[in-house]
Amino acid sequence: QKEVEQNSGPLSVPEGAIASLNCTYSDRGSQSFFWYRQYSGKSPELIMFIYSNGDKEDGRFTAQLNKASQYVSLLIRDSQPSDSATYLCAVNGGSNYKLTFGKGTLLTVNP
Amino acid sequence: ETGVTQTPRHLVMGMTNKKSLKCEQHLGHNAMYWYKQSAKKPLELMFVYSLEERVENNSVPSRFSPECPNSSHLFLHLHTLQPEDSALYLCASSQDGTGVREQYFGPGTRLTVT
Numbered sequence: 001q002k003e004v005e006q007n008s009g010p011l012s013v014p015e016g017a018i019a020s021l022n023c024t025y026s027d028r029g030s031q032s033f034f035w036y037r038q039y040s041g042k043s044p045e046l047i048m049f050i051y052s053n054g055d056k057e058d059g060r061f062t063a064q065l066n067k068a069s070q071y072v073s074l075l076i077r078d079s080q081p082s083d084s085a086t087y088l089c090a091v092n093g094g095s096n097y098k099l100t101f102g103k104g105t106l107l108t109v110n111p
Numbered sequence: 112e113t114g115v116t117q118t119p120r121h122l123v124m125g126m127t128n129k130k131s132l133k134c135e136q137h138l139g140h141n142a143m144y145w146y147k148q149s150a151k152k153p154l155e156l157m158f159v160y161s162l163e164e165r166v167e168n169n170s171v172p173s174r175f176s177p178e179c180p181n182s183s184h185l186f187l188h189l190h191t192l193q194p195e196d197s198a199l200y201l202c203a204s205s206q207d208g209t210g211v212r213e214q215y216f217g218p219g220t221r222l223t224v225t
Contacts, residue, residue: 004153031211032210032211032212032213034213034214036216042218042219043199043201043216043217043218043219044154044201044216045216046213046214046215046216049213051211088154090154092209092210092211098156098159098167098169098210099156099210099214100153101153101154102153103151103152103153104153
Protein backbone atom coordinates (compact mmCIF):
# COMPACT_ATOMS: atom_id res chain seq x y z
CA GLN A 1 0.00 0.00 0.00
CA LYS A 2 1.64 3.21 -1.19
CA GLU A 3 1.13 5.98 1.34
CA VAL A 4 1.71 9.68 1.64
CA GLU A 5 1.66 11.06 5.16
CA GLN A 6 1.16 14.65 6.24
CA ASN A 7 0.54 16.25 9.59
CA SER A 8 -3.10 17.32 9.40
CA GLY A 9 -2.46 20.41 11.51
CA PRO A 10 -3.71 22.98 11.91
CA LEU A 11 -0.35 24.69 11.60
CA SER A 12 -0.59 28.25 12.82
CA VAL A 13 2.09 30.86 12.06
CA PRO A 14 2.19 34.65 12.43
CA GLU A 15 2.23 36.86 9.37
CA GLY A 16 5.75 37.29 8.02
CA ALA A 17 7.05 34.04 9.51
CA ILE A 18 8.28 30.94 7.66
CA ALA A 19 5.75 28.12 7.40
CA SER A 20 7.22 24.63 7.09
CA LEU A 21 5.05 21.82 5.75
CA ASN A 22 6.26 18.24 5.73
CA CYS A 23 5.40 15.06 3.87
CA THR A 24 6.73 11.51 3.92
CA TYR A 25 6.05 8.79 1.38
CA SER A 26 6.44 5.03 1.36
CA ASP A 27 7.25 4.14 -2.28
CA ARG A 28 10.99 4.35 -2.91
CA GLY A 29 10.34 4.22 -6.66
CA SER A 30 8.51 7.54 -6.65
CA GLN A 31 9.80 9.98 -9.23
CA SER A 32 7.74 13.16 -8.99
CA PHE A 33 6.61 15.22 -6.05
CA PHE A 34 3.99 17.95 -6.03
CA TRP A 35 2.56 20.52 -3.68
CA TYR A 36 -0.98 21.77 -4.20
CA ARG A 37 -2.80 24.52 -2.34
CA GLN A 38 -6.52 24.14 -1.76
CA TYR A 39 -8.68 26.92 -0.40
CA SER A 40 -11.89 25.90 1.32
CA GLY A 41 -14.55 24.98 -1.23
CA LYS A 42 -12.11 25.26 -4.15
CA SER A 43 -10.13 22.80 -6.22
CA PRO A 44 -6.40 22.06 -5.72
CA GLU A 45 -4.00 24.52 -7.35
CA LEU A 46 -0.49 23.38 -8.28
CA ILE A 47 2.16 25.55 -6.63
CA MET A 48 5.38 23.51 -6.83
CA PHE A 49 6.80 20.33 -8.28
CA ILE A 50 10.21 18.76 -7.78
CA TYR A 51 11.89 15.75 -9.34
CA SER A 52 15.47 15.82 -8.02
CA ASN A 53 17.04 15.78 -4.58
CA GLY A 54 17.71 19.20 -3.15
CA ASP A 55 15.90 22.50 -3.11
CA LYS A 56 13.76 24.21 -5.71
CA GLU A 57 12.76 27.81 -5.20
CA ASP A 58 9.91 29.77 -6.79
CA GLY A 59 9.23 33.17 -5.29
CA ARG A 60 8.32 32.75 -1.62
CA PHE A 61 8.04 28.97 -1.98
CA THR A 62 10.83 26.42 -1.62
CA ALA A 63 10.34 22.70 -2.12
CA GLN A 64 12.90 20.36 -0.59
CA LEU A 65 13.32 16.71 -1.54
CA ASN A 66 15.34 14.02 0.20
CA LYS A 67 14.77 10.68 -1.54
CA ALA A 68 17.02 8.76 0.85
CA SER A 69 14.81 9.80 3.75
CA GLN A 70 11.63 9.66 1.62
CA TYR A 71 10.79 13.15 2.71
CA VAL A 72 9.55 16.23 0.88
CA SER A 73 8.81 19.61 2.40
CA LEU A 74 7.46 23.00 1.43
CA LEU A 75 8.69 26.23 2.97
CA ILE A 76 6.69 29.42 2.63
CA ARG A 77 8.67 32.54 3.45
CA ASP A 78 7.08 35.81 4.56
CA SER A 79 3.76 34.04 5.13
CA GLN A 80 0.66 36.06 4.34
CA PRO A 81 -2.95 35.61 5.52
CA SER A 82 -3.79 34.74 1.91
CA ASP A 83 -1.56 31.66 2.27
CA SER A 84 -4.09 30.22 4.73
CA ALA A 85 -5.29 27.03 3.03
CA THR A 86 -4.88 23.28 3.03
CA TYR A 87 -1.63 22.13 1.41
CA LEU A 88 -1.68 18.77 -0.31
CA CYS A 89 1.42 16.70 -0.94
CA ALA A 90 1.19 14.36 -3.95
CA VAL A 91 3.67 11.70 -5.02
CA ASN A 92 3.90 9.79 -8.26
CA GLY A 93 3.58 6.06 -7.61
CA GLY A 94 6.61 5.25 -9.73
CA SER A 95 5.33 2.06 -11.27
CA ASN A 96 1.95 3.17 -12.54
CA TYR A 97 -0.15 6.13 -13.57
CA LYS A 98 -1.26 6.88 -10.06
CA LEU A 99 -0.61 10.11 -8.19
CA THR A 100 -1.10 9.48 -4.47
CA PHE A 101 -2.23 12.39 -2.32
CA GLY A 102 -1.80 12.98 1.38
CA LYS A 103 -4.73 14.17 3.47
CA GLY A 104 -3.31 17.69 3.55
CA THR A 105 -2.09 20.12 6.19
CA LEU A 106 -4.26 23.06 7.16
CA LEU A 107 -2.16 26.22 7.42
CA THR A 108 -3.44 29.33 9.17
CA VAL A 109 -1.46 32.57 8.92
CA ASN A 110 -2.48 35.03 11.61
CA PRO A 111 -2.33 38.78 10.89
CA GLU B 112 -8.18 27.93 -13.59
CA THR B 113 -9.74 28.32 -17.05
CA GLY B 114 -7.37 25.66 -18.48
CA VAL B 115 -9.71 22.93 -17.23
CA THR B 116 -13.44 23.57 -17.03
CA GLN B 117 -16.16 21.47 -15.45
CA THR B 118 -19.94 21.58 -15.64
CA PRO B 119 -22.14 21.66 -13.75
CA ARG B 120 -20.49 23.23 -10.71
CA HIS B 121 -23.23 21.98 -8.40
CA LEU B 122 -25.56 19.01 -8.81
CA VAL B 123 -28.28 17.59 -6.61
CA MET B 124 -29.72 14.29 -7.73
CA GLY B 125 -31.92 11.55 -6.38
CA MET B 126 -30.77 7.97 -6.14
CA THR B 127 -32.80 6.95 -9.19
CA ASN B 128 -31.61 9.76 -11.47
CA LYS B 129 -29.13 9.62 -14.31
CA LYS B 130 -26.83 12.59 -14.82
CA SER B 131 -23.49 13.36 -16.44
CA LEU B 132 -20.54 15.48 -15.44
CA LYS B 133 -18.52 17.15 -18.16
CA CYS B 134 -14.88 18.20 -18.24
CA GLU B 135 -12.98 20.04 -20.95
CA GLN B 136 -9.29 20.90 -21.04
CA HIS B 137 -7.78 23.67 -23.15
CA LEU B 138 -4.13 22.89 -22.40
CA GLY B 139 -3.33 20.51 -25.25
CA HIS B 140 -2.78 17.67 -22.79
CA ASN B 141 -3.04 13.99 -23.63
CA ALA B 142 -4.24 12.58 -20.31
CA MET B 143 -7.33 13.27 -18.23
CA TYR B 144 -8.40 12.09 -14.80
CA TRP B 145 -11.43 11.85 -12.54
CA TYR B 146 -10.92 12.20 -8.78
CA LYS B 147 -13.32 12.06 -5.86
CA GLN B 148 -12.77 14.22 -2.79
CA SER B 149 -14.80 13.44 0.31
CA ALA B 150 -14.58 15.25 3.62
CA LYS B 151 -11.57 14.26 5.72
CA LYS B 152 -10.28 11.81 3.10
CA PRO B 153 -7.40 12.12 0.64
CA LEU B 154 -8.15 12.70 -3.01
CA GLU B 155 -9.13 9.39 -4.56
CA LEU B 156 -8.23 8.63 -8.15
CA MET B 157 -11.17 7.12 -10.02
CA PHE B 158 -10.20 6.91 -13.70
CA VAL B 159 -7.30 7.78 -15.98
CA TYR B 160 -7.47 8.24 -19.72
CA SER B 161 -4.37 8.56 -21.85
CA LEU B 162 -4.86 9.38 -25.55
CA GLU B 163 -8.55 8.54 -25.11
CA GLU B 164 -7.78 5.06 -23.80
CA ARG B 165 -8.75 4.15 -20.25
CA VAL B 166 -5.59 3.07 -18.47
CA GLU B 167 -6.79 3.02 -14.88
CA ASN B 168 -10.01 2.06 -13.18
CA ASN B 169 -9.34 2.31 -9.50
CA SER B 170 -11.96 -0.21 -8.32
CA VAL B 171 -14.77 2.25 -8.93
CA PRO B 172 -18.38 0.94 -8.71
CA SER B 173 -20.14 0.46 -12.03
CA ARG B 174 -22.67 3.18 -11.19
CA PHE B 175 -19.88 5.54 -12.31
CA SER B 176 -19.19 5.26 -16.04
CA PRO B 177 -16.51 7.39 -17.71
CA GLU B 178 -16.34 8.39 -21.35
CA CYS B 179 -13.51 10.09 -23.21
CA PRO B 180 -14.50 10.88 -26.82
CA ASN B 181 -11.28 12.82 -27.52
CA SER B 182 -8.26 14.11 -25.64
CA SER B 183 -9.99 17.39 -24.71
CA HIS B 184 -13.25 16.06 -23.30
CA LEU B 185 -14.09 13.74 -20.45
CA PHE B 186 -17.47 12.73 -19.06
CA LEU B 187 -18.58 10.90 -15.95
CA HIS B 188 -22.00 9.30 -16.29
CA LEU B 189 -23.83 8.73 -13.03
CA HIS B 190 -26.75 6.40 -12.32
CA THR B 191 -28.41 4.93 -9.24
CA LEU B 192 -25.97 6.67 -6.92
CA GLN B 193 -25.93 6.31 -3.14
CA PRO B 194 -25.88 9.11 -0.54
CA GLU B 195 -22.27 8.19 0.28
CA ASP B 196 -21.35 9.21 -3.27
CA SER B 197 -21.94 12.84 -2.31
CA ALA B 198 -18.57 14.53 -2.74
CA LEU B 199 -16.55 16.98 -4.81
CA TYR B 200 -15.70 15.42 -8.18
CA LEU B 201 -12.59 16.82 -9.75
CA CYS B 202 -11.30 16.52 -13.27
CA ALA B 203 -7.61 16.99 -14.04
CA SER B 204 -5.34 16.85 -17.06
CA SER B 205 -1.63 16.41 -17.66
CA GLN B 206 0.78 16.33 -20.55
CA ASP B 207 0.86 12.55 -20.48
CA GLY B 208 -0.64 9.70 -18.46
CA THR B 209 2.51 8.43 -16.76
CA GLY B 210 1.79 10.26 -13.53
CA VAL B 211 5.23 11.84 -13.69
CA ARG B 212 4.06 15.17 -15.08
CA GLU B 213 2.09 17.75 -13.11
CA GLN B 214 -1.70 17.64 -13.17
CA TYR B 215 -3.98 20.64 -13.40
CA PHE B 216 -7.41 20.53 -11.83
CA GLY B 217 -10.74 21.94 -12.86
CA PRO B 218 -12.99 23.74 -10.36
CA GLY B 219 -14.93 20.58 -9.54
CA THR B 220 -18.57 19.55 -9.36
CA ARG B 221 -20.12 19.49 -5.90
CA LEU B 222 -22.48 16.49 -6.01
CA THR B 223 -25.21 15.84 -3.47
CA VAL B 224 -27.17 12.60 -3.67
CA THR B 225 -30.49 12.69 -1.84
